[in-house]
Amino acid sequence: MVDMRFAKGHGTENDFVILPDPDGELELTKEDVRSLCDRRAGIGGDGVLRVVRTRVLGETLAPAARTAERAEWFMDYRNADGSIAEMCGNGVRVFARYLLHVGLVDSDRFEIGTRDGAKGVTVEANGDITIDMGRVERQGVSSAGLARGVVHGAQISVGNPHLACEIDEPVADLDLSRPPELDADDFPEGANVELYNRVAPGVLDMRVYERGSGETRSCGTGIVATAAAATPEGQSATWRVRVLGGECTVELDASGARLSGPAAIVAEGETSLI
Numbered sequence: 001m002v003d004m005r006f007a008k009g010h011g012t013e014n015d016f017v018i019l020p021d022p023d024g025e026l027e028l029t030k031e032d033v034r035s036l037c038d039r040r041a042g043i044g045g046d047g048v049l050r051v052v053r054t055r056v057l058g059e060t061l062a063p064a065a066r067t068a069e070r071a072e073w074f075m076d077y078r079n080a081d082g083s084i085a086e087m088c089g090n091g092v093r094v095f096a097r098y099l100l101h102v103g104l105v106d107s108d109r110f111e112i113g114t115r116d117g118a119k120g121v122t123v124e125a126n127g128d129i130t131i132d133m134g135r136v137e138r139q140g141v142s143s144a145g146l147a148r149g150v151v152h153g154a155q156i157s158v159g160n161p162h163l164a165c166e167i168d169e170p171v172a173d174l175d176l177s178r179p180p181e182l183d184a185d186d187f188p189e190g191a192n193v194e195l196y197n198r199v200a201p202g203v204l205d206m207r208v209y210e211r212g213s214g215e216t217r218s219c220g221t222g223i224v225a226t227a228a229a230a231t232p233e234g235q236s237a238t239w240r241v242r243v244l245g246g247e248c249t250v251e252l253d254a255s256g257a258r259l260s261g262p263a264a265i266v267a268e269g270e271t272s273l274i
């Protein structure tokens with residue numbers, strides 16, 4: 001057991017424990033992640049962001065992450081259950097805020113490495129952070145079993161897998177206490193499930209049940225998947241997406257998706273949980 005520095009941050013209340021590990025010395029186990037994310041016995045979070053220099057990862061980077069080599073800092077993201085995910089949209093904004101907060105970056109434009117490659121970061125004049133999320137891939141349709149019955153939606157990859165379903169009833173009324181049942185042939189690695197309503201022109205309400213974390217108050221990649229599902233294929237659009245923890249904006253065009261929203265660091269300290 002070692003005492004290690006940590007920070008805590010959130011983006012629209014999707015919250016993360018941040019672990020600075022610049023030289024890649026930390027062997028982070030599933031158990032470590034679960035302990036840190038535990039909301040009663042730990043610090044509490046929907047996931048962990050390990051802050052590591054991309055160059056120390058070397059050959060361990062998978063082919064999809066190769067462009068991450070351009071970025072000095074790599075976001076090693078883990079879900080609260082200890083599983084690894086390819087991308088986290090709110091996580092990248094919080095990671096960017098952390099780099100700025102501790103002075104590891106001092107520019108308004110930079111890149112962050114992820115398992116889905118390098119993501120461009122822009123710090124906006126109002127303090128929000130915009131992430132160039134890159135491609136959004138429509139992969140067909142699928143369905144999920146919820147407490148209220150089966151819902152159908154769009155299968156979408158934002159680096160990580162999503163099923164975004166438009167529903168008739170207000171999302172506020174949904175019971176998301178149980179994990180959605182997914183078609184394992186469509187989603188062999190599981191998926192994040194988004195439920196959304198169109199509430200006004202250009203405005204969507206969304207709730208999400210995340211793979212590896214359960215229902216969260218926001219999911220950046222899920223917000224992008226929802227915006228894409230609500231947009232006719234081939235068209236450009238801008239959406240405000242309202243979630244339990246706040247609101248983000250998504251711009252979609254032929255070049256891909258940009259996600260904008262707030263990100264905050266709320267605590268720093270030392271932990272002996274790992």
Ligand SMILES: N[C@@H](CCC[C@H](N)C(=O)O)C(=O)O
Pocket residue numbers: 014047079084085086087088089090091160161192210211212213216218219220221222
């Ligand atoms: N909350 C994240 C997504 C985190 C990963 C996801 N649970 C998965 O397993 O794919 C976001 O803001 O995108």
